[in-house]
Amino acid sequence: MAGQRYTVYEMIERLVAFDTTSRESNLGLIDFVADYLAGHGVTSRRVFDDTGAKANLFATLGPEGPGGIVLSAHTDVVPVDGQDWSSDPFTVVRRGGRLYGRGTADMKSFPAVALALAPALLARAPRIPVHLALSYDEEVGCLGAPRLVDLITASGLAPSVVIIGEPSGMKVVNRHKGVTRFATVVDGLAAHSAYTDRGVSAIFEAGEVLHFLGKLAEDLAVRADGAGEYDPPYHTIHVGRIAGGTAANIIPRRCQIDWEARMLPGHDLAETVVGPLEAFVAESLLPRMHAVSEKTGISTEMVLDVAPLRPEPDSAAEALVRALAGDNSPSGAISFGTEGGIYQSGGYAAVVCGPGSILQAHGPDEYIDIDQVEACIAFMGRLIDHVCRP
Secondary structure: OOOOOOOHHHHHHHHHHOOOEOOOOOHHHHHHHHHHHHOOOOOEEEEEOOOOOOEEEEEEEOOOOOOOEEEEEEOOEOOOOOOOOOOOOOOOEEEOOEEEOOOHHHHHHHHHHHHHOHHHHHHOOOOOOEEEEEEOOOOOOOOOHHHHHHHHHHOOOOOOEEEEOOOOOOOOEEEEOEEEEEEEEEEOEOOEOOOHHHOEOHHHHHHHHHHHHHHHHHHHHHOOOOOOOOOOOOOEEEEEEEEEOOOOOEOOOEEEEEEEEEEOOOOOHHHHHHHHHHHHHHHHHHHHHHHHOOOOEEEEEEEEEEOOEOOOOOOHHHHHHHHHHOOOOOOEEEOOOOOHHHHHHOOOOEEEOOOOOHHHOOOOOOEEEHHHHHHHHHHHHHHHHHHHOO
């Protein structure tokens, strides 16, 4: 593969063809990228997860030393199970000015542009390093990014800006909500279903928790604090999964609710969501459950916490990305999470700017408009000019 070159569209096709659904290994894609870069004289560093089945990739194009620009992208995609696709999700299909395929929008087109243009960048001998950071398991909780941040910090690179290439319509985004996920477990008391007074239904009690979370979500929307740059402009609560019970004639002993809260930056999650839930459980549910058996209970555990991205509107990083994007509009806000908050928490200025729309992600027939790809190509061209300028 020495010196192999691809057009941007060929590279998008190559990356999409790897089934990097989060439950699968991403090593095929990582090895391909590492071999491709090696063919152009670029050494890559891999940072594996604990199983060794997944890896981050970090590579520097240009001079060694501190500073530079990080181009950040995740390699994993969400499942296609149960979705009605009109074509193979892992084969890019061009129709009507769009590229269809899983990951075209979220978010393989951004790294594809960077990789396809890497030979052109290297040929101009950049004076400022450009770092490529590809992560694993962003879709299931930004699990790989902290290890990338640790690598960057330990290496003493001190990049001046991290560009998160998530789909933002090539607009500059400097803030987004945090994402915190919880597991609420209800422990009831199993008994014969003919004697409901002898048991405690974990599913019925879980239903009370669900109802409370639903009403709280409605209340948060009604009490929106006017931070209208977010869509939606309020804290949100979402329940993604419930599981419980063993048979129709057994009072269920256990039920689990997997849910999340997405908070506007600067607001207290404990005060707004967790505290009210715990008070409701303690005052309204536990007394009647314990009246039947002290062995019953309800516990809520945080299983994931993705930091919000906080605005730094006067930063040189935002000014640079704005110039590269040709974006003079006010910086935007997004409600979905990214790895930007993780980089920011590590001490690095981060800005979101990438091609496509998140509204086309995660569903069947995911697509990116070709004009968004072209806008990203122009963005990368200006970045190359910037880092190669004498």
